[in-house]
Amino acid sequence: MPWPWRRRSRRAIARIAIEGPIAGPTRTRVVKALEQVKQRQCPALLLRIDSPGGTVGDSQEIHAAILRLRDSGCRVVASFGNISASGGVYIGVAAEKIVANPGTITGSIGVILRGNDASRLLERIGIRFETVKSGLYKDILSPDRALTEAERQLLQELIDASYGQFVGAVARGRGLEEQVVRDFADGRVFTGAQAHALGLVDALGDEEQARRLAAELAGLDPEHSKTLSFGKPPRRLGRLLPGSRLLGMLHDFLQLELATSGQPLWLHRP
Template sequence: MYISVLNFKGTITGSSPGTYMPALRYIEKKNKVKALLLIINSGGGDANATEILYNQLMKISSKKPVYALIEGIGASGAYWLACSAEKIFAMRTSLVGSIGVISMSPDFSEFLDTLGIKMRINKVGKYKDINSPFRPMTEEENAIYNNIMKDVYSVFREEVKKRRNLGEDIMEEIATGLVFSAEQAKKNGLIDGIANLETVVDELKAKTGTNSIKNLTPKRPFISRLMSMSFEAIYNVIK
């Protein structure tokens, strides 16, 4: 019998479910796994991949204790994953939250104009090139795209509200895309406590009655690890 540990580090991408789902299904089904500790250090990422992982984590949470510890940052989709846990902890210097949705795409149209380059676009369907980098969006298209993002945001927001048992007044204040310090996150109900790894592990040991710990974190593909490290290096330079 043992407590399993999974580290979620770096950007959540479309390939993340393929990396983590085998381990998550194993944790769900094996009776010898008494609990799961998620160690999170991520700024989030792909919404659909996050939802897939969250749904599987919720299956585990319905059968055995799940705790989350945010080391460094647990923001956006990574905080969504943390909400699958019975208890969420963060270190004193951690950043928590960023409850929101963002989509960014370049608009090269003016640059191409200066070069005298015109794009020929053949399409069937009025909105087929709605997010094309070769022309600006119209106001109508912006409204359509924003409504799509609002629907995704609503799913994220409602899961946080339900899992953290937060009132609508609090959600109005915190679900703005802002990140919070650990102290602020605790005050706002986003986490249950401020603690380090040793403290959280000790609490899980006491809860489950087992002292054995096993790290089941799968090794991500090399290119995925490389891209994540490159992204984090850029982020650390510009933040």
């Protein structure tokens, strides 16, 4: 006999929110929540995305976990909030349907990799690095020197390969030809209305409209179906203080910068 919570789950819509930059902690939380939704046998998932994107690997793992959930029979609808760009788009295209606000900032399909050339500053203050390495490219993107042309070409090939993965995922998820995606996947951003015209989203509307669509796809009554939240991010005590939201955003930005320096990113950087 099924547990009572499982019977309730089968009549409810699951909800998972992805907010802020996509990196290790977000990936861990969201993938775990997706597995819980699968175990609870929820018939539908509302995936709320409000993110500028983040690291490539973390975005890919969440994308793969969503596809596994869909394979189990769960209907997945993504709702794009204020911004769902770059890695946020990559995650979103794993959903069966996407709903965006007309003014949502989305797109920014592409890859970026940044390093820091501080060689002139280090020379001015009299600091010099001594490097012993096992291979020609072992210290690529080292901050004490500029890139060589061979290194730049090597990194461009890495970026191009990652870009190809991104374009392929968008094409498969949205039922578009890859060349069609490449025509607009040059890093530019769109409003939700523009994305709808391009085929990146299925409908324009708010989170409530996305919830109702998820209910309809799962054969539930949109008027009376309940929503169960999974994978809520831990609450910070500091959020109660004035200006805490701005400080939280600054913390997330600095953490991402420090943790991902030298990595290819699916991230919108205004």
